[in-house]
Amino acid sequence: MAVRTDVRIDLNAGEIRRLLYGPVGPVVRFIRSVARKVRTRAVLTCPVDTGRLRTAHREEVGVRAGRVYGFVENTAEYAAAVHDGTAAHVIRPRRPGGVLRFVTGGQVVFTTLVNHPGTRAQPWLREAMEDVARAEGFRLVRR
Incomplete structure (x- = not known):
C-alpha cells in the first residue's frame, strides 16, 4: 500500500x-x-x-x-x-504447521507464533x- x-x-x-x-x-x-x-x-x-x-x-x-x-x-x-x-498483532507462519525462525540475544529461536508489540x-x-x-x-x- x-x-x-x-x-x-x-x-x-x-x-x-x-x-x-x-x-x-x-x-x-x-x-x-x-x-x-x-x-x-x-x-x-x-x-x-x-x-x-x-x-x-x-x-x-x-x-x-x-x-x-x-x-x-x-x-x-x-x-x-x-x-x-502498526498496532500490536500476532505473527504466524505462512504455511500451516510451519515455524518461525529468528535470532534474538545471539540465539536462534524457533516458535509457532510471536506476539508483536507493534511499531x-x-x-x-x-x-x-x-x-x-x-x-x-x-x-x-x-x-
Whole structure:
C-alpha cells in the first residue's frame, strides 16, 4: 500500500493572476516546485534501513478537468506501515504447521507464533509536506 500526501491549495483571483502573470510564473510551475520540495524533504527525512523506502518516492503534477493538482507518494508496499505505524498483532507462519525462525540475544529461536508489540508511526511524508507548506507561507487545515 502506497503512502500518499495530497496538498490542496485554494487561491483567490488575485493570487491566481499573480501566479499566472507575475514573476513566479504559471501555476503548474509553482505547484511542481512545491511538489519537488516536498519530495526532496521526504527523501532526506525518510527512515532508512535498506534504502528501498527512500528510493520509492515519486511526485506527479498535472491538470485534470481544468484544475491543477500535485502529489507526492511513496510506492513501497510497506510504506503505510512505517508511516502510520502498526498496532500490536500476532505473527504466524505462512504455511500451516510451519515455524518461525529468528535470532534474538545471539540465539536462534524457533516458535509457532510471536506476539508483536507493534511499531510507532514515523510520518516523514506528512512532516515533509508540513515543513514545506510552512516555509512557502501556506496555512494547513486538518480535516
